[in-house]
Amino acid sequence: MSSREPMTRAMIFESLFVQGLRADGAFAEALLAEGVDVRALKLEYPMRVLNRCVDLARQHLYPDLPEEAAQRHLGRVFVQGFTQTLLGRVVVVGMPMLGPVRYLKRFPDHLRLDSSPLRVLPVQVGERAFRMEFRNEALVRPDFLAGVLLEGLKLARAEAAITVERHSLLSFDLHITW
Numbered sequence: 461m462s463s464r465e466p467m468t469r470a471m472i473f474e475s476l477f478v479q480g481l482r483a484d485g486a487f488a489e490a491l492l493a494e495g496v497d498v499r500a501l502k503l504e505y506p507m508r509v510l511n512r513c514v515d516l517a518r519q520h521l522y523p524d525l526p527e528e529a530a531q532r533h534l535g536r537v538f539v540q541g542f543t544q545t546l547l548g549r550v551v552v553v554g555m556p557m558l559g560p561v562r563y564l565k566r567f568p569d570h571l572r573l574d575s576s577p578l579r580v581l582p583v584q585v586g587e588r589a590f591r592m593e594f595r596n597e598a599l600v601r602p603d604f605l606a607g608v609l610l611e612g613l614k615l616a617r618a619e620a621a622i623t624v625e626r627h628s629l630l631s632f633d634l635h636i637t638w
Contacts, residue, residue, distance in 0.1 A: 465506050465507075465508075466506065466507040466508075466597055466598035467504045467505065467506055467507065468504060468505055468506075468507050468510050469503065469504050470501040470502060470503055470504060470505070471542075471545065471547065472510060472538070473496060473498070473501050473505065473510070473513070474501060474541070474545060475538050475539075475541040475542035475544075475545055475548065476514075476517070476534065476537065476538040476541055477491060477496070477498050477513065477517070477541075478498050478501070478541070479540075479541030479542070479544040479545060480537040480538055480540050480541025480542075480544075481517060481521065481537060481541070483498045483517075484498075486520065487516070487517070487520040487521065490516045490520060491513055491516060494509055494512050494513055494516065495509055496509065496513055507598040507599070507600075508598075508599075511599060511601070514531070514534055514601065514604060517534055518530040518531065518534065522534075527603075528603045528624075529603075531601050531603035531604045531606075531607065532603045532604070532606050532607035532610065533607060534604055534607060535603070535604040535605060535606060535607020535608040535609075535610070535611065536607040536608070536610060536611040537607075538604075538607070538608055538611075539607075539608055539611035539612055539615070540611065543615075551570075552615055555612070555615035555616050555617075556615070556616065556617050558616050559616055559617065559618075560588075560613050560616045560617070560618035560620070560638055561584065562616075563612060563613065563615075563616040564582050564584075564590045564592070564609075564613075564636065565582050565584070567580060567582055567592065567609070567612070568580050568581070568582065570612075578594065578596055578598075578600060579594070579595045579596060579597075580592055580593065580594050580595075581593040581595075586637075588637060588638050589635075589636065589637045590635075590636045591633050591634070591635055591636075592605075592609070592633065592634040592636065593633050594631065594632050594633070594634070595630070595631050596630045596631070597630070598630070599629060599630065600630075602624045602626065602632045602634065603624060605634065606622040606624060606634055609622060609634065609636065610622060613636070613638065618638040619638060620636050620637065620638040621636070621637050621638070622634050622635065622636050623635045
């Protein structure tokens with residue numbers, strides 16, 4: 461593990477909290493208390509701040525949903541918000557032509573748009589099945605990432621199912637079929 465605290469770029473916050481959730485009112489105030497001003501984002505934030513803000517979103521917006529369902533929904537909303545950003549509009553144009561297999565194989569490249577310590581290895585295990593192996597240096601929510609992948613696959617014209625297999629707090633696999 462590096463000595464520098466794991467960080468993530470403002471693009472993640474813009475996509476989820478500004479574009480996707482359109483945070484305002486008490487929710488925006490709660491984010492501000494965590495150091496995130498949705499009207500004036502910093503260039504990057506510690507991953508721990510992102511995790512706390514995602515938890516706040518779940519508590520404020522989806523208090524009646526089970527945690528896993530809320531996390532998946534927030535992952536989907538993140539992608540929907542990303543498609544509203546300048547970079548997202550460029551990326552999303554080619555998604556239908558990319559298709560699910562190439563999207564999943566290129567998913568690690570999409571993560572490089574961020575500066576987070578996420579490491580993922582896509583393993584094709586069948587014609588319409590993948591295992592995404594996540595080995596991380598920071599706590600990352602597997603169901604949030606499952607939501608990201610579900611929405612990304614939808615843009616690539618595939619309705620998928622994803623199951624989570626945890627190995628440890630920092631290591632998990634997502635099993636994807638469509």
